[in-house]
Amino acid sequence: MNGYERIQAALEGRQPDCIPVMLHNFMMAAHEAGYSMAEFRNDPRKIAKSFIRAIETYNYDGILIDIDTVTLAGAVGVPVDFPVNSPARSVVGCLASLDDLEKLSRIDIGKYKYVQIWLEAVSLLKSHFKNEIYIRGNCDQAPFSLASMMRTAQEWYLDLIINEKKAFKLLDYCTEVVYQFIELMSGSGADMLSNGDSPAGPELISPEMYARFALPYEKRVVEKAHQYGLPYALHICGNTDIILERMIESGADALELDHKTNARKAHEILGSKTTFIGNIDPSAVLTHGSVDEVKQKTEEIIAIFADTPRFILNAGCAIPPAAPSANIHAMIKTARQHTAV
Numbered sequence: 001m002n003g004y005e006r007i008q009a010a011l012e013g014r015q016p017d018c019i020p021v022m023l024h025n026f027m028m029a030a031h032e033a034g035y036s037m038a039e040f041r042n043d044p045r046k047i048a049k050s051f052i053r054a055i056e057t058y059n060y061d062g063i064l065i066d067i068d069t070v071t072l073a074g075a076v077g078v079p080v081d082f083p084v085n086s087p088a089r090s091v092v093g094c095l096a097s098l099d100d101l102e103k104l105s106r107i108d109i110g111k112y113k114y115v116q117i118w119l120e121a122v123s124l125l126k127s128h129f130k131n132e133i134y135i136r137g138n139c140d141q142a143p144f145s146l147a148s149m150m151r152t153a154q155e156w157y158l159d160l161i162i163n164e165k166k167a168f169k170l171l172d173y174c175t176e177v178v179y180q181f182i183e184l185m186s187g188s189g190a191d192m193l194s195n196g197d198s199p200a201g202p203e204l205i206s207p208e209m210y211a212r213f214a215l216p217y218e219k220r221v222v223e224k225a226h227q228y229g230l231p232y233a234l235h236i237c238g239n240t241d242i243i244l245e246r247m248i249e250s251g252a253d254a255l256e257l258d259h260k261t262n263a264r265k266a267h268e269i270l271g272s273k274t275t276f277i278g279n280i281d282p283s284a285v286l287t288h289g290s291v292d293e294v295k296q297k298t299e300e301i302i303a304i305f306a307d308t309p310r311f312i313l314n315a316g317c318a319i320p321p322a323a324p325s326a327n328i329h330a331m332i333k334t335a336r337q338h339t340a341v
Contacts, residue, residue: 003061004191007134007312011192011231011253011275015309019302019335022062022136022277023328024256024318027087029054031321038084041067044120051125055133058328062134065122066318067114069196072140073149075112076177088114093152098159098166104173109180119188126189136233137190139181142197142221143174144214150174153199160205160213167213175217179224186228193225194256198237203260207243218250226251233277237317244269258316259285263304275310280331282315287323294327298334306338 001009006020026047030040033050040046051063068087074080077094095101109115122137129135141149147170148156159167178195185193199205200214218234225232231253239260240247247255248270255274257266259281270276278301280286285297298313305311313335319328 002131003133004129004131007062008191010309010312013272013275013308013310018337018339019311019313020062021060021313021332021335022064022134023054023058023060024064024066024282024315025054025323025328026050026064026066026318027321028319028323028328032057032325036084037086037088038082041082041088041114042117044117044124047117047121048124048128052128055129057325058332060332062136062312063125063129064136064138064194064314065118065125065190066138067118067121069141069145070149071112071114071118072109072146072177072181075109075115076107076146076150078149090149091152093150093155095150095170098151098163098170101166101169101173107177109177110184115181115184119184122185122188122190126191134191135189136192136194137185137188138194138196139178139185140195141178142195142200142214142234143171143178143217144200145195145197146174146177147171148199153204156199157205160209171213171217175220178221182221182224182228186225186230190230192231192233192253193228194233194235195221196235196237198235201236201238201240202242203238207246210243211246215246215250218247218252222251235317241265248274254312256314256316260316263301267304267308270310272308272310275312276305277312277314279316280314282317282319282323286315286327286331287320289327291326291330294330295334298331302335302338 001017006016009016029050070090078090082088222232233254234252235256256277
């Protein structure tokens with residue numbers, strides 16, 4: 001099997017020839033290619049070159065194409081800061097009050113520079129690797145997360161309690177924005193789509209609020225991806241143990257979960273229904289751990305999912321740029337040693 005075939009098999013519940021690996025390594029890829037984050041985010045060719053170099057260096061199976069977590073926010077008018085050596089970020093919102101919802105006009109996100117750069121990078125990589133390496137086109141933030149950026153997280157969480165009716169209207173607006181990215185990314189050649197929805201995790205809101213305000217919109221986004229015939233992954237940071245069953249209800253083909261989520265519990269709940277992506281600690285293990293620690297943690301997570309093909313090895317979240325190359329090699333070499341029986 002090649003990389004594309006391994007990832008596809010894991011998503012479909014078929015046994016790959018060895019453990020498939022999809023890295024969340026955009027910062028590390030840029031760093032090792034010699035590009036600052038400013039150079040990376042502004043040139044689709046440099047994005048593509050960074051990932052091509054990473055594939056040639058580490059020989060993994062699936063590329064998660066990510067740039068930052070604020071591209072959709074910037075497209076709808078949220079002020080964005082662009083540091084030279086770290087991903088773009090936002091601090092303030094663009095919607096002072098939910099009373100201003102009526103002033104929002106439909107945004108064509110395809111006109112936003114960084115959306116187009118993201119899409120072109122995906123197209124370049126798909127053209128280069130064709131069906132040899134699996135291409136996951138991340139579509140930035142899910143509707144709940146985008147709404148929190150438009151209002152800022154503190155104001156948004158208050159909105160959910162104080163002004164529920166208008167909060168739903170903002171979520172509807174954000175869903176239409178996410179739909180646009182899903183549609184554009186589906187035409188870029190991506191093999192799979194995904195979004196992040198970390199502000200909806202149980203470390204920030206209750207499971208009941210997640211089920212009411214985030215999950216219905218995640219479902220709609222998954223359905224939209226499936227309309228284009230593409231599998232979909234949902235990512236939520238933090239400990240998601242108590243909402244795993246709900247996350248499955250989203251209809252996502254895979255859940256990408258970070259190291260705070262109990263992998264054994266995830267295995268028990270996901271079973272043969274949903275593919276697990278993760279969840280090696282990107283900081284404590286992959287960046288600051290020894291090669292032996294990396295091997296140990298990789299063996300541990302592989303052992304947990306040894307009885308199911310629905311497993312893709314990855315870090316739990318974005319790998320820092322300073323992660324030692326030896327640690328990434330160790331993780332992937334360990335995965336390659338586990339061939340199908």
